[in-house]
Amino acid sequence: MVHDDYKEMIPARAVSALDAEDARVLNEHLENCPECRRELDDWETTAAALAFAAEPLEPSPQVRERILSEIGSDRSTSQVIPFKSTSRNIWTSFGSLGAIAAVVLFAVLIVALIVLWRQNRAAQVDLARANEFLQLVTTPGAKVTELKATDIDAGATAKLVYDRNGRAILIADRLPGVPQGKAYQLWFIVGNKPLPGKTFVPDDTGKGVMKDQVPATALDSAVFAITLEPDGGASAPTGSIYLRSGQ
Numbered sequence: 001m002v003h004d005d006y007k008e009m010i011p012a013r014a015v016s017a018l019d020a021e022d023a024r025v026l027n028e029h030l031e032n033c034p035e036c037r038r039e040l041d042d043w044e045t046t047a048a049a050l051a052f053a054a055e056p057l058e059p060s061p062q063v064r065e066r067i068l069s070e071i072g073s074d075r076s077t078s079q080v081i082p083f084k085s086t087s088r089n090i091w092t093s094f095g096s097l098g099a100i101a102a103v104v105l106f107a108v109l110i111v112a113l114i115v116l117w118r119q120n121r122a123a124q125v126d127l128a129r130a131n132e133f134l135q136l137v138t139t140p141g142a143k144v145t146e147l148k149a150t151d152i153d154a155g156a157t158a159k160l161v162y163d164r165n166g167r168a169i170l171i172a173d174r175l176p177g178v179p180q181g182k183a184y185q186l187w188f189i190v191g192n193k194p195l196p197g198k199t200f201v202p203d204d205t206g207k208g209v210m211k212d213q214v215p216a217t218a219l220d221s222a223v224f225a226i227t228l229e230p231d232g233g234a235s236a237p238t239g240s241i242y243l244r245s246g247q
Contacts, residue, residue: 001025003033003036006026006029006033006036007036007039009022009025009026010026010036010039010040010043011043011137011138011142011144011161012137012138013026013040013043014040014043014044017134017137017138042157043159132169132211133161133169133171136161136162136163136167136168136169137161139163139164141163141164142161142162142163142164143161143162143163144159144160144161145159145160145161145162145224145245146158146159146245147159147160147172147224147225147226147243147244147245148243148244148245148246149242149243150240150241150242150243150244152240152241152242155174156172156173156174156175156176156206156242156243157172157173157174157243158170158171158172158173158175158226158243159171160186160224160245162214162219164219166213166214166215166216166218166219167211167213167214168211168212168213168214169209169210169211169212170186170200170208170209170210170211170212171208171209172184172200172202172206172207172208172209172210172226172243173206173207173208174206174207175202175206175207175208175242176206177202177204177206178201178202178228178231181230181231182228182229182230182231183199183200183201183228183229183230183231183233184199184200184201184202184208184226184227184228184229184242185197185198185199185226185227185228185229185233185234185237186198186199186200186210186212186224186225186226187224187225187226187227187237188214188215188218188222188223188224189218189222189223189224189225190215190217190218190221190222194225194236194237195215195217195218195222196233196234196235196236197212198210198211198212198233199229199231199232199233201231223244223245223246224244224245225237225241225243225244225245226241226242226243226244227239227240227241227242228240228242
């Protein structure tokens with residue numbers, strides 16, 4: 001087995017998709033290959049970044065109404081007992097504090113249920129995205145291309161994974177934030193002709209995940225690049241290149 005064979009196994013190893021025998025062979029190679037160990041660390045970081053790429057999800061009005069209805073049906077925790085007398089002493093003060101506490105608890109329960117619902121939906125999105133990435137990176141013939149940062153932003157990094165049919169996922173990290181009305185755009189450069197891809201906006205930590213389709217003419221010999229463009233995308237690059245792959 002040549003060195004490139006081991007490198008092709010690394011993306012699958014990063015997402016625990018290798019069978020036992022392949023994992024054993026690769027682990028033996030990793031013991032004596034610092035280059036592959038560094039690449040595995042990079043891939044594991046990339047795979048982990050998927051968990052932070054989900055967009056926030058808001059519950060629909062129907063879900064909110066259902067949650068409120070379910071909580072409101074329990075009168076024992078939400079009923080406020082009116083005062084029977086205007087006179088006050090330490091015992092009636094305790095009673096009023098108990099009623100206030102019940103109302104506060106009721107409000108906290110509502111917020112907690114909504115937060116839990118949002119977290120559950122976000123986790124489902126994360127899982128679906130991770131599964132899609134796993135399926136693509138382990139597809140026979142899939143390719144992984146690293147886009148390296150230019151002098152504009154030396155800290156940024158990205159990987160483009162695509163299969164023989166051009167189905168692709170771009171994973172970027174440590175990109176600087178974009179101004180209002182701007183977005184990053186992927187380009188497929190064949191010869192000297194750049195073909196436009198889709199646009200994306202990274203989150204507050206500089207992470208971005210985007211699905212795209214590699215043109216058939218770019219599957220074997222394209223250079224991939226990322227520039228900063230208007231948020232609707234451009235038909236030809238107008239901004240500086242932030243990331244670029246080799247030949």
